[in-house]
Amino acid sequence: MRVCVIGTGYVGLVTGACLAHIGHQVICVDNNEEKVKLMKAGQSPIFEPGLSEIMQFAIQNEQIEFTTDIAAGVAHGEILFIAVGTPSLPTGESDMRYVEAVAREIGAHLNGGYKVIVNKSTVPIGSGDWVRMIVLDGITERQKPLVTAGGGTTSQRVFEIEAKFDVVSNPEFLREGSAVYDTFNPDRIVLGSNSPRALAMMQELYAPIVKRQYATDPFLPPVPVVMTDINSAEMIKYAANAFLATKISFINEVANICDRVGADISQVAKGIGLDSRIGSRFLQAGVGWGGSCFPKDVSALIHTADDYGYEAHLLKAAVSVNQRQRLIAIEKLQQVLKILKGKTVGLLGLTFKPDTDDMRDAPALNLIEHLNRLGTKVKAYDPVVSQTGIRHGLCGVQVETDPERLADGCDALVLVTEWQQFRNLDYSRMARLMNNPVIIDGRNFLEREELQQAGFYYLGVGR
Ligand SMILES: NC(=O)c1ccc[n+]([C@@H]2O[C@H](COP(=O)([O-])OP(=O)(O)OC[C@H]3O[C@@H](n4cnc5c(N)ncnc54)[C@H](O)[C@@H]3O)[C@@H](O)[C@H]2O)c1
Incomplete structure (x- = not known):
């Protein structure tokens, strides 16, 4: 399939390179010229095990291209991934300006046949409809001069194009440090949309991964695909990160009590982790969680809850334990x-x-x-x-x-x-x-x- 990935950071570049590796024709777009220059030369701008190798393989096989030209990317892709950053604002909410800019540009260049626009970036609940609106705004802005020149009304033209794209939420769960492995061996794939056509295309895109054709263990059962509505898909991403962050804060709190009473948290974690309801992962006590996802995603979920009149006491406590830790x-x-x-x-x-x-x-x-x-x-x-x-x-x-x-x-x-x-x-x-x-x-x-x-x-x- 023809794929365009916009934003080539930890998520976008890994996604683009892995999709190219499994046989799709991929164009990766980034507005950072330095990065694009490096990637064209087969060099990864980020340190991620195994990434340079699959990038180079895809370049040699002409499965992947890198460009700053978003119009070319949009024209090429049947599936357009938005994979730009959504960092925290000082208020804790997500800064959506990069997603907005990309959605507007997609609208400005959308043409040709039916396209699926995929929110791969972690975006607040409700962003699927919001991205759709921004894309339509982008189309409208482009249509204005055409109306006077070619006849027909803006709303007619927008309607024609509106019918030609759908927005899908496809949150990403890869871990930095094992991002390539995780992409070929995911625990699940989440697809949120109410469009059967868009969901069918996404299933076709991921079929080789779902069938474990590139998995470390090809004899495992197929990767579970969770198909749901767009809001639930967006919430799954936040809930997963909030749960993991809370699990770490929990074990850190128990570790602090262990320090005082003379118990050993390593033994305690082993003892509780063997309980299949708890599981042993994310029970390593230490200096707390950080990185580009947990802090911002937990803050964003607290902020969303707040917007809808709910105080997220447990999540706030997880953050405060972590700040101290x-x-x-x-x-x-x-x-x-x-x-x-x-x-x-x-x-x-x-x-x-x-x-x-x-x-x-x-x-x-x-x-x-x-x-x-x-x-x-x-x-x-x-x-x-x-x-x-x-x-x-x-x-x-x-x-x-x-x-x-x-x-x-x-x-x-x-x-x-x-x-x-x-x-x-x-x-x-x-x-x-x-x-x-x-x-x-x-x-x-x-x-x-x-x-x-x-x-x-x-x-x-x-x-
Ligand atoms: N990093 C992770 O481990 C991880 C895991 C899961 C989900 N996510 C989510 O994925 C999204 C991307 O995260 P990341 O860590 O890959 O971000 P990143 O900051 O590493 O990469 C973002 C890229 O987008 C590019 N960009 C910004 N504006 C652009 C524009 N208008 N046109 C083209 N390119 C543009 C930037 O130059 C950059 O290369 C975020 O929403 C993040 O929360 C990240």
């Missing part, structure tokens, strides 16, 4: 070092999770800001940030090129991101390079005994 490492540093002014603290990891270069709303940013405020010098080592040299607007932190340079002269280390390679560092050597061999394991990721043998004073979260 993000500074738990500072409490622990003060417990051990007492005064932090004039001390040097080294952060192991900067990104909000391993295997990504995404720094949006990363817990490390709060830590850096607070440590700076307390007069502490902050150094950091991160496998991706240190190697690429891309600073992501970081300030107040000295980024080191390797873990030993990080340890050198530190009064304490804080493990912020559970990068796999942090399990195998030469901790004995690092301990010798430090002023005080103290480590706060902010993800309960390391083995306490091994660190103690290496000479560290070890503190985890709730252990």
Whole structure:
């Protein structure tokens, strides 16, 4: 099928490259010329395992193109994905200006046969109808000069084109760091629309994935497809992220109680996670959730509830537990070092999770800001940030090129991101390079005994 993906970030580029990989003809549109230049050359502008390889494969097979020309993308696609960012406004609601701009442009260029416009971006409930309205506005604006030139009324022409497109909600659940894997091996695909024609086209698009033709385990049963109304599809995305964020806040709250009563949260999480009603995932206590999705999506849902006269007490509590949790490492540093002014603290990891270069709303940013405020010098080592040299607007932190340079002269280390390679560092050597061999394991990721043998004073979260 002919597909156009507008917005080539973590979601759009992965979606475009994976759809090209399974045989669709894809045009990816982005208004960032630098990004488009890189992608045309087969380079991914983001760090995402496996992405460059499938991009290059699709380019060689002429299955994918990259452009800044949205008109060309809209003309090409039978299915048009909107995959631009929807960041938080200071009020907590979603900033829809990028979606609006794209919807208007789609309207301005919509032509030819029937098209399906897909909201892949995470958008507030009700956005399906809103996008439809903006597309129609875009069409109307374009029609104005035509009416005087060619006859016929604007409303007639809009009506003709209106019948030629539908809007579908198809929220995305991929995880940064395993986005390509997740796209080929989804837990489910959610499609929201009241148009049987649009739903049929979306089913055809995803058929190879649903049939597990590109799955790691092709013998699994087909991927469940949840077909529903557009509002429910939009709500499924928010409810999923709000649930996961709440689950993490829950285990962090229990960890804080464990710290006080002398229980071990790792054992507690294992004990409750074996209950099939609870499940073991998202029960790792630590320095809290962050990233480009959970904080903004939970805030947006709280805001939506508010708009409709409901106070989301549980979600607000999940946010407030998380805000406190993000500074738990500072409490622990003060417990051990007492005064932090004039001390040097080294952060192991900067990104909000391993295997990504995404720094949006990363817990490390709060830590850096607070440590700076307390007069502490902050150094950091991160496998991706240190190697690429891309600073992501970081300030107040000295980024080191390797873990030993990080340890050198530190009064304490804080493990912020559970990068796999942090399990195998030469901790004995690092301990010798430090002023005080103290480590706060902010993800309960390391083995306490091994660190103690290496000479560290070890503190985890709730252990
Ligand atoms: N990142 C994730 O893990 C993830 C997971 C699920 C859902 N989502 C949702 O998907 C959406 C996209 O997220 P992301 O992380 O990929 O965002 P991103 O910021 O990484 O990418 C957005 C892209 O859109 C481009 N863009 C902005 N305006 C444009 C325009 N007018 N025309 C063309 N391109 C334009 C930007 O240049 C950028 O490349 C968001 O709504 C997000 O909530 C993200």
